[in-house]
Amino acid sequence: MSNSPKQRLILASSSPRRQELIQSLGLPYIIRVSDADETVEEKISPAELVEVLSVRKASTVLEMLEASEKEGIIIGSDTVVVYQDEVLGKPVDEQDSFRMLKALQGSTHQVYSGVACVDAATGKQVVSHRVTHVKMKSMSDAQILRYIATGEPKDKAGSYAIQGIGATIVESIEGDYFTVVGLPLSLLSDLLVNFEIQVL
Template identity: 60%
Template sequence: MSSTPSGRLILASTSPRRRELIRNLGLPYEVMASEADETIEDGLTPGQIVETLSERKARAVYERLPAGPPRQIVVGSDTIVVYNGRVLGKPEDRNDARRMLQMLQGSTHQVYTGIACIETGTGKSLIAHRMTKVVIKPLTESQIDHYIATGEPMDKAGSYAIQGIGATMVESIEGDYFNVVGLSLNLLSDMLQSFDIDVL
């Protein structure tokens, strides 16, 4: 295995949170919007949902890239929140955000994040996911309304951001914190080793 990372990462996402996280790896990268269809078929498990969407995002960008050198690894990712078996995506509006937060407050839910890596040239791909349990403390209606008024919930799965002011609502987590933010760096670094890219 090479001790010197080689190959540029292409993040198939315009999420500022994922961009900040992938920057922490210290590898050269660029960002390309996937513009992939995010509709899914019924009957998939949460893990299958995030893996399917992660691969779809990565492949949408991969298919727009030249096959020749330099080598590039396309990274797609998707995050969902699951409460009592129900998948919670991004809220449609403020009322939808309120509905989600009322469900999540005072209880435990799961956050699933999938990662897909595809190598240009060879087409080699790896797909995996992680799950983290999150406990949200009991919240009053006024606290929920105040949080919604900040605007932070509106583009977040489950209507909250653990890395923002939403952190004040999180009582505890069990698992990978960065998985909740939107990209498990531990999982991604393990996957990159299969492409002979050793982050450490």
């Protein structure tokens, strides 16, 4: 299959993890960081939230592109951690990290990841999401503090990264691992079919 401009992916994310994942698909891609406003005033479900923000990130990048660049599929993605109906975003400080990790330890929470694909040329868009259940180990306060001291929780939804040393505090998952990392590749490959892009 030839790599026409139509098949180029435009990842609307500064996340190194998402960049690694998009690279693994073996399709040509470029990075365009989205500076989309991630505040949502109205009360919506976690599923709606990640879909709204994924579309917003992709649409923001679409507006940023020069006319000559408008070829390819823009991919926006957003991830939130949900525990007992509370959406846990990125921690504001180490105290906030401790609060989240203390709440999550020894119990099961949900991770929602949305994916939006927008055709840069036509504006056609598709969006969906996946949810994965994650069970955390029980941890002592000292263990939580040592994990925070690694710096890993700082910019992560729910204050942990399953693909880093945070893997050691996860007991089990039910669902798609890559949903927890932040870009469900199986879902993305399904969405790309709408734009006649076959990963395999």
